[in-house]
Amino acid sequence: xxxxxxxxxxxxxxxxPTPVLALDGITKTFPGVRALSEVSLxxxxxxxxxxxxxxxxxxxxxxxxxxxxxxxxxGRILVDGEETRFPTAQDAADAGITAIHQETVLFDELSVAxxxxxxxxxxxxxxxxxxxxxxxxxxxxxxxIGAEIDPATRLRDLGIASKHMVAIARALSIxxxxxxxxxxxxxxxxxxxxxxxxxxxxxxxxxKAILFISHKFDEIFRIADNYTVFRDGQYVGEGRIxxxxxxxxxxxxxxxxxxxxxPERTPELGDEVLAVENYCHPTEFDGVGFSLRRGExxxxxxxxxxxxxxxMQSLFGITRPSSGRIRIDGEAREIxxxxxxxxxxxxxxxxxxxxQGAITAMPIFQNVTLPSLGRTSRSGFIRLAEEFKLARTYxxxxxxxxxSLDTDVGNLSGGNQQKVVxxxxxxxxxxxxxxxxxxxxxxxxxxxxxxxxMAELAGxxxxxxxxxxxxxxxxxxSDRVIVMREGRMVAELGGxxxxxxxxxxxxxxxxxx
Amino acid sequence: xxxxILTARETILAAAILxxxxxxxxxxxxxVAPSNLIAVFNDTSxxxxxxxxxxxxxxxxxxxxxxxxxxxxxxMCVAMLNIMxxxxxxxVIIVIAVALGTxxxxxxxxxxxxxxxxxxxxxxxxxxxFRGIIFLISNGKWVNAHxxxxxxxxxxxxxxxxxxxxxxxxxxxxxxxxxLMTRTSLGRAVYAVGGNPHAAVxxxxxxxxxxFTAYTISGALAGLTGYLWVSRYAVAYVDIAGxxxxxxxxxxVIGGVSIAGGVGSVFGAVLGxxxxxxxxxxxxxxxxxxxxxxxxxxxxxxxxxxxxxxxNRTKGRVILKQAEAAA
Numbered sequence: 001x002x003x004x005x006x007x008x009x010x011x012x013x014x015x016x017p018t019p020v021l022a023l024d025g026i027t028k029t030f031p032g033v034r035a036l037s038e039v040s041l042x043x044x045x046x047x048x049x050x051x052x053x054x055x056x057x058x059x060x061x062x063x064x065x066x067x068x069x070x071x072x073x074x075g076r077i078l079v080d081g082e083e084t085r086f087p088t089a090q091d092a093a094d095a096g097i098t099a100i101h102q103e104t105v106l107f108d109e110l111s112v113a114x115x116x117x118x119x120x121x122x123x124x125x126x127x128x129x130x131x132x133x134x135x136x137x138x139x140x141x142x143x144x145i146g147a148e149i150d151p152a153t154r155l156r157d158l159g160i161a162s163k164h165m166v167a168i169a170r171a172l173s174i175x176x177x178x179x180x181x182x183x184x185x186x187x188x189x190x191x192x193x194x195x196x197x198x199x200x201x202x203x204x205x206x207x208k209a210i211l212f213i214s215h216k217f218d219e220i221f222r223i224a225d226n227y228t229v230f231r232d233g234q235y236v237g238e239g240r241i242x243x244x245x246x247x248x249x250x251x252x253x254x255x256x257x258x259x260x261x262x263p264e265r266t267p268e269l270g271d272e273v274l275a276v277e278n279y280c281h282p283t284e285f286d287g288v289g290f291s292l293r294r295g296e297x298x299x300x301x302x303x304x305x306x307x308x309x310x311x312m313q314s315l316f317g318i319t320r321p322s323s324g325r326i327r328i329d330g331e332a333r334e335i336x337x338x339x340x341x342x343x344x345x346x347x348x349x350x351x352x353x354x355x356q357g358a359i360t361a362m363p364i365f366q367n368v369t370l371p372s373l374g375r376t377s378r379s380g381f382i383r384l385a386e387e388f389k390l391a392r393t394y395x396x397x398x399x400x401x402x403x404s405l406d407t408d409v410g411n412l413s414g415g416n417q418q419k420v421v422x423x424x425x426x427x428x429x430x431x432x433x434x435x436x437x438x439x440x441x442x443x444x445x446x447x448x449x450x451x452x453x454m455a456e457l458a459g460x461x462x463x464x465x466x467x468x469x470x471x472x473x474x475x476x477x478s479d480r481v482i483v484m485r486e487g488r489m490v491a492e493l494g495g496x497x498x499x500x501x502x503x504x505x506x507x508x509x510x511x512x513x
Numbered sequence: 514x515x516x517x518i519l520t521a522r523e524t525i526l527a528a529a530i531l532x533x534x535x536x537x538x539x540x541x542x543x544x545v546a547p548s549n550l551i552a553v554f555n556d557t558s559x560x561x562x563x564x565x566x567x568x569x570x571x572x573x574x575x576x577x578x579x580x581x582x583x584x585x586x587x588x589m590c591v592a593m594l595n596i597m598x599x600x601x602x603x604x605v606i607i608v609i610a611v612a613l614g615t616x617x618x619x620x621x622x623x624x625x626x627x628x629x630x631x632x633x634x635x636x637x638x639x640x641x642x643f644r645g646i647i648f649l650i651s652n653g654k655w656v657n658a659h660x661x662x663x664x665x666x667x668x669x670x671x672x673x674x675x676x677x678x679x680x681x682x683x684x685x686x687x688x689x690x691x692x693l694m695t696r697t698s699l700g701r702a703v704y705a706v707g708g709n710p711h712a713a714v715x716x717x718x719x720x721x722x723x724x725f726t727a728y729t730i731s732g733a734l735a736g737l738t739g740y741l742w743v744s745r746y747a748v749a750y751v752d753i754a755g756x757x758x759x760x761x762x763x764x765x766v767i768g769g770v771s772i773a774g775g776v777g778s779v780f781g782a783v784l785g786x787x788x789x790x791x792x793x794x795x796x797x798x799x800x801x802x803x804x805x806x807x808x809x810x811x812x813x814x815x816x817x818x819x820x821x822x823x824x825n826r827t828k829g830r831v832i833l834k835q836a837e838a839a840a
Contacts, residue, residue, distance in 0.1 A: 338715060358709070359709040373701060374698070381692070382695075382698070384696075424716070
């Protein structure tokens with residue numbers, strides 16, 4: 001059925017107007033990573049096109065290409081059927097393309113009117129800023145979208161929803177032909193979302209082409225006319241929304257061949273090592289509770305912003321929960337700082353290795369031993385021979401390839417930096433290791449090595465928590481999966497319940513149809 | 514290990530100092546006579562001590578602009594104490610000086626740690642406050658040589674094995690610092706905090722406490738130097754060591770300490786201080802106005818920072834190459 005829709009759209013160009021903006025055969029590579037591979041996207045005047053895909057499917061990269069922030073490695077950008085290029089963000093804006101980002105890119109210290117017209121403010125005859133005109137047009141636009149905001153207000157005095165309205169007003173002030181909305185409803189209340197839908201209808205009526213990026217299926221079916229689906233940086237299909245349904249879209253999003261073979265393992269579950277009870281945080285998550293046994297790999301799946309990393313950071317003592325208890329080996333423990341967590345046997349390999357993982361200006365061996373210096377010291381002084389021995393033991397276990405352990409970590413590749421961080425934690429002899437997106441941004445070969453290693457760790461009786469947004473990884477590695485949505489645990493799945501469809505359903509909040 | 518101690522930066526700097534000495538020796542052989550070299554080293558000792566304190570603070574991504582004011586206040590306090598109690602043994606005076614300096618360092622550290630105020634603002638403030646306090650307690654008057662007890666003045670000049678005590682203090686502190694920075698977990702924590710504060714947090718290191726400790730150590734060294742300075746020059750007044758905090762920053766930066774934190778070594782900072790010391794002592798000998806010293810040390814800073822930037826750039830290329838190879 002789906003294939004039919006697709007061919008229909010492709011072989012029946014007569015019924016479709018020329019796209020205002022078409023991206024054709026776009027490939028974008030970064031050193032070591034192919035973010036987009038020959039993808040296409042068409043945006044039509046007066047229509048809303050939803051761009052759908054999992055985390056990491058390449059949606060954000062696509063937005064950055066069509067707003068001139070990234071340059072495509074290969075492929076063509078067509079405006080009204082004519083090939084063009086956007087060497088800078090200004091060129092894209094000049095072509096009438098404007099984006100409203102997930103996190104608004106505005107200036108807190110400037111007024112609403114200044115934010116709306118920054119960079120393209122009307123001028124007087126003398127070339128000075130025409131403040132009367134700026135304020136007049138600002139209130140005109142704001143009234144037009146039903147936002148009651150005084151243009152003279154300083155932006156930082158506004159709430160997040162009002163800031164969003166300012167971002168939209170800014171987009172409209174450019175006289176845009178193409179409006180990109182990147183998860184525009186993420187920060188909005190129910191009422192504000194309804195207002196946004198009305199606004200989108202208005203924009204459609206004005207003949208603007210809208211690219212709408214969202215994870216929420218109800219939204220997509222409410223306002224989109226067309227859809228385009230990306231998966232792993234590749235184009236998998238497009239069509240009219242009225243010709244499809246929930247199930248078909250979910251299948252397009254996740255239905256893939258498993259990219260590589262995951263290690264075979266027969267989990268030998270031991271005693272309960274970690275029990276988390278009713279963990280709550282004032283703003284990030286609520287009522288999280290689970291139990292973890294020795295030798296088990298527990299997956300945490302959810303959309304970006306579902307609160308998974310926040311839970312892990314709180315288990316590791318980076319943030320304090322407002323309530324809740326932790327027991328390790330049956331014993332209640334208070335974790336108020338990362339040092340407490342390491343002492344209790346919980347370690348955390350963060351998602352952002354560059355920012356949070358390794359200290360790049362430090363040699364490998366010093367990175368590895370940093371949390372274990374107590375064991376290599378005598379009367380407060382580090383014994384270098386001991387330290388080197390400890391570092392070498394764990395680097396060899398991880399098959400870390402480097403000229404010397406004296407090399408600065410900054411000189412290593414991403415995969416090897418990851419290994420340094422893991423080696424650092426293994427050297428503390430933990431009971432529970434939390435891996436946050438352990439294979440994000442590393443190449444296929446290194447991925448397989450990390451997976452093998454995770455299986456090995458679990459085999460040795462370590463309890464592993466893996467936060468991952470990659471469905472094959474979650475399904476291929478986990479013994480059990482907890483799905484989170486909007487800060488809450490919405491499902492705990494094991495055995496046959498673990499399918500791509502159930503994961504996506506729970507994560508996106510789609511009801512069983 | 515030897516390789517790490519003598520990384521390129523320290524070797525280049527040592528070579529530059531040697532070249533400078535050779536250059537001067539060609540015209541003025543007396544300058545490189547052992548007795549004069551000892552004099553130069555001794556004269557540079559206060560700068561070396563403060564540069565080490567400055568180094569440990571800069572390594573944690575902070576800065577201590579109050580070191581010279583701390584030195585002056587401590588110096589004034591012990592000088593006045595000496596007037597009031599001339600019989601107090603020098604050992605006790607040194608302990609008091611270190612304690613006073615430590616206290617002032619702790620104030621800086623607490624403000625940076627607990628109130629999260631930017632380090633440059635904190636120490637600019639305390640710098641002015643410390644100078645102000647000197648004026649208040651001294652009424653702006655000088656403490657002169659004849660008011661100080663002989664023992665008070667004698668200590669830094671007393672010689673042991675041909676070397677003045679002030680030089681011995683500097684040597685001991687340098688050695689202690691070397692051990693501290695390379696062989697203790699505090700030293701590692703300092704590098705980690707400056708190298709990547711986020712990663713340090715995730716490794717279980719208390720970033721704020723580490724900065725506090727760095728300021729405390731810097732303060733203790735400033736206090737110690739305060740006594741040495743006042744007793745050696747046998748005078749204390751509001752403005753002693755005025756502007757000297759910038760010399761300490763200059764010595765650290767010339768010695769390869771990255772102003773962005775996380776990179777630098779004890780020997781680098783010491784050599785940076787010696788480089789400035791040799792220039793300062795040589796200029797009058799070769800008959801160049803001492804005012805040139807400012808221009809020369811200023812140029813040395815820029816050259817040193819340019820060196821750092823250059824080194825980082827080549828590093829970036831290497832990473833990219835590896836990434837390409839991996840892909």
